[in-house]
Amino acid sequence: MPGVLAEGSGFDTIKHWVNVLCQPHWFMIIAVVLLIVFLVGYRKVTKPVIAGPLAAFATLAFLASCFDPNFILIVKKADNVPIVMMIVSMTFFIWLSFRQAAINDERMENGQPLLEAGADDKVLVWPDLVYIELIALVLFTAFLIVWAILLRAPLEQPADPNVAPNPAKAPWYFLGLQEMLVYFDPWLAGVVFPGLIVVGLIAIPYMDKNPRGNGYYTFKERPFAISTFMFGFVILWSVLIVFGTFLRGPNWNFFGPYEFWDHNQPAALLNREPRDLFWIEMLNRPIPGNYLLRELPGILLLGGYFILGPAVLYVLFFRKLCRQVGMLRYGMMAFLLLTMLLMPIKMVLRWSLNLHYVVAITEWFLNV
Amino acid sequence: MLARITNWVREGQIWGSVFRHGIPRDRRTRAMAILSNVFLHLHPVAVRKSGIRLSFTWCMGGLTFFLFLVEIITGVLLMFYYRPTVEYAYFDIEGLRAHVTLGLQRELHRWGAHAMIITIWLHMLRVFLTGSYKPPREFNWSVGVILLVLTMLLSFTGYLLPWDQLAMWAITVGSNMARATPLVGYEGPGAAFIQIGGVPLVHSGSDARFGLLAGTFVGPNALLRFYVLHCVFIPLVVTVLLAVHFWRVRKDGGISGPL
Ligand code: HEM
Numbered sequence: 081m082p083g084v085l086a087e088g089s090g091f092d093t094i095k096h097w098v099n100v101l102c103q104p105h106w107f108m109i110i111a112v113v114l115l116i117v118f119l120v121g122y123r124k125v126t127k128p129v130i131a132g133p134l135a136a137f138a139t140l141a142f143l144a145s146c147f148d149p150n151f152i153l154i155v156k157k158a159d160n161v162p163i164v165m166m167i168v169s170m171t172f173f174i175w176l177s178f179r180q181a182a183i184n185d186e187r188m189e190n191g192q193p194l195l196e197a198g199a200d201d202k203v204l205v206w207p208d209l210v211y212i213e214l215i216a217l218v219l220f221t222a223f224l225i226v227w228a229i230l231l232r233a234p235l236e237q238p239a240d241p242n243v244a245p246n247p248a249k250a251p252w253y254f255l256g257l258q259e260m261l262v263y264f265d266p267w268l269a270g271v272v273f274p275g276l277i278v279v280g281l282i283a284i285p286y287m288d289k290n291p292r293g294n295g296y297y298t299f300k301e302r303p304f305a306i307s308t309f310m311f312g313f314v315i316l317w318s319v320l321i322v323f324g325t326f327l328r329g330p331n332w333n334f335f336g337p338y339e340f341w342d343h344n345q346p347a348a349l350l351n352r353e354p355r356d357l358f359w360i361e362m363l364n365r366p367i368p369g370n371y372l373l374r375e376l377p378g379i380l381l382l383g384g385y386f387i388l389g390p391a392v393l394y395v396l397f398f399r400k401l402c403r404q405v406g407m408l409r410y411g412m413m414a415f416l417l418l419t420m421l422l423m424p425i426k427m428v429l430r431w432s433l434n435l436h437y438v439v440a441i442t443e444w445f446l447n448v
Numbered sequence: 449m450l451a452r453i454t455n456w457v458r459e460g461q462i463w464g465s466v467f468r469h470g471i472p473r474d475r476r477t478r479a480m481a482i483l484s485n486v487f488l489h490l491h492p493v494a495v496r497k498s499g500i501r502l503s504f505t506w507c508m509g510g511l512t513f514f515l516f517l518v519e520i521i522t523g524v525l526l527m528f529y530y531r532p533t534v535e536y537a538y539f540d541i542e543g544l545r546a547h548v549t550l551g552l553q554r555e556l557h558r559w560g561a562h563a564m565i566i567t568i569w570l571h572m573l574r575v576f577l578t579g580s581y582k583p584p585r586e587f588n589w590s591v592g593v594i595l596l597v598l599t600m601l602l603s604f605t606g607y608l609l610p611w612d613q614l615a616m617w618a619i620t621v622g623s624n625m626a627r628a629t630p631l632v633g634y635e636g637p638g639a640a641f642i643q644i645g646g647v648p649l650v651h652s653g654s655d656a657r658f659g660l661l662a663g664t665f666v667g668p669n670a671l672l673r674f675y676v677l678h679c680v681f682i683p684l685v686v687t688v689l690l691a692v693h694f695w696r697v698r699k700d701g702g703i704s705g706p707l
Contacts, residue, residue: 083642086671089506090553125634159562159614162559162562162563162565162566164564165563165566166569167563168532169566169570170566170569170570170573172576173506173570176503176506177573177574180503181577191462194706195498196498196499196501196705196706197498197503197706198497198498199499201496201498202494202495202496202497203494203495203497203500204475204478204479204482204493205482205488205491205492205493205494205495206472206478206479206481206482207478208495208500209481209491209495209500210488210491212500212502212507213507213510216507216510216511216514217514218512221518224518224556224559224560225552225556226551226562227555227559228555228556228559229552229555231555231559232545232555233554233555233557233558233559233593234612234614235538235545235610236612236613236614237543237612237613238538238611238612238613239534239538239611239612239613239615239616239666240613240616241530241616241665241666244612245613245615245617245619248617248620248621249617249618249621250605250618250622251604251607251618252624253565253600254600254604254622258621258626263643265628266625266627266635267628267629267630267633267635267637268625269623269625270625270626270628271625271626271628271629271630271636272630278593278597281596282589282590282593282594283577283588283594284581284589285581285582285583285585285586285589286586288581288582290582291582292579292585293579293582294578294579294580294583294704294706294707295578295579295581295582295689295707296578296579296704296705296706297577297578297707298579300580306576306577309576328685353673369585374658385654418587430583431592442639443638444638444640445604445628445637445640446637447637447639
């Protein structure tokens with residue numbers, strides 16, 4: 081069986097195409113399209129008749145992939161096992177919540193009570209809740225013990241400051257940030273963005289003034305809040321983690337899931353700077369010596385994005401919302417939203433123009 | 449026979465002094481069971497029926513807390529065998545693997561930590577998707593976010609302690625970020641302007657990364673610092689915040705539900 085899957089030419093073609101489609105730009109585009117399809121069609125897609133076969137197919141594809149020597153090498157790495165668990169459990173729980181949202185939304189349209197209805201029905205914590213907790217505790221303890229027996233915690237060679245592994249990877253839950261380093265300098269990807277993620281998360285309850293959807297699953301009553309959160313959590317956080325763990329090899333080069341991690345492949349070269357694009361390619365002039373003048377096009381672009389962006393968004397989408405929540409909240413939200421969108425925008429610029437920076441004041445380490 | 453022994457124990461003075469209430473069979477004694485126990489009284493006495501449905505909370509907050517407890521217990525078991533110095537750290541872990549009978553604590557500790565990261569993300573997802581951060585629970589959401597950051601920092605500081613290649617280089621990659629912090633990292637934007645009479649104040653021996661690692665590279669000082677943060681400081685802060693978190697779940701009206 082393994083031989084068939086590894087060498088059969090039919091499978092090789094499939095594997096080849098999967099490798100191609102897993103390249104960052106295709107992977108991203110597919111993931112975004114899938115998320116949109118899911119959010120638009122959540123009432124249909126989450127039905128067990130559709131979700132069930134999809135889950136079965138994904139499981140089969142995963143199991144079949146395990147026969148591939150390159151694939152299994154990465155998945156089997158002890159510290160990568162939890163990531164597979166994360167993907168599986170996240171998919172399951174996203175399905176579970178949107179299934180309940182679909183049911184609730186339909187019930188509300190028909191004037192029926194919610195799944196969570198009967199808010200005043202109270203039960204005593206002893207025994208109802210305490211026993212649930214006890215059972216969960218026992219089951220989870222058993223699960224952990226089995227996991228600990230089956231899989232040994234990794235221990236590599238003793239630390240040696242003179243021998244850097246290639247690739248050197250951060251712990252997996254930070255790999256989304258490390259993957260951002262492909263597109264942004266450390267001061268943004270490693271410091272400012274994580275900081276803003278934390279600030280943004282804390283700010284959510286103070287920006288979201290929509291009183292509905294408090295304490296029950298729904299999508300219809302808060303489509304904007306949920307879509308934004310899902311975009312951040314699934315696309316910008318989880319997908320980037322998958323990139324960083326499974327698809328990034330030596331020199332942080334990209335490798336398809338069935339590709340061999342070739343150590344001799346040189347690191348990717350980036351050399352298109354906006355100043356070249358503007359001064360040389362568009363105006364056909366030498367690049368100015370003064371760095372502020374040199375970077376003016378990029379600075380204007382970025383400044384315009386953050387100053388005009390909120391206004392444009394206001395006119396296009398958020399008139400009503402802005403009136404509801406007030407100027408301050410709207411400004412804050414627009415800023416965070418635009419910062420979040422910097423990531424996909426930079427990705428697209430990179431893939432299409434091979435753009436290195438938008439603003440590159442290397443003299444101050446101020447590169448965006 | 450067994451019933452008679454249990455009854456005898458339960459009616460005796462010792463049992464009665466520990467558990468002040470009678471056998472929890474009716475409403476009053478069941479309420480007392482929660483109220484008179486310092487651990488159980490983290491709960492309210494009664495909760496919404498919809499709130500404890502497994503499909504509503506997925507028990508994720510509870511599992512996260514459970515994993516935190518697992519980490520504390522297995523962590524103490526690890527501390528028995530581990531010395532946070534460059535000479536010993538790696539070999540202590542190696543010896544633990546090779547010689548300690550039933551030495552599963554390292555596995556439990558590591559996989560428990562990974563699992564905790566997953567359950568805390570899922571808990572946050574659940575809280576978000578049920579809109580449970582909305583008033584009156586805004587503040588508890590904020591406490592939760594801080595807990596999330598601290599949990600990830602706990603994992604991060606712990607990752608260094610085995611002192612193998614994986615550990616050292618993961619932390620090197622991670623802590624290199626600090627050197628790019630605006631103003632206070634020596635390769636961060638603006639740091640060059642912080643100077644007195646041409647002498648830069650922010651350099652590789654004084655910047656944010658130096659503060660984190662107690663040195664310019666991941667060495668013995670960093671190991672000790674991460675050890676103390678990992679085993680003492682962050683767990684203490686998390687414990688305090690957890691008390692606030694649970695207290696607020698109760699005070700904000702129990703697990704959320706439709707109004
Ligand atoms: C160490 C980490 C954490 C632990 C042990 C924990 C534990 C819990 C528990 C046991 C509950 C009761 C309901 C449930 O199980 O869902 C709860 C509720 C809650 N948690 Fe957490 N939590 C943690 C982190 C977080 C995080 C990261 C957030 C959000 C960013 C958060 C926000 C909330 C909120 C808003 C509630 C109230 C939900 C409701 O009433 O429905 N918590 N937490």
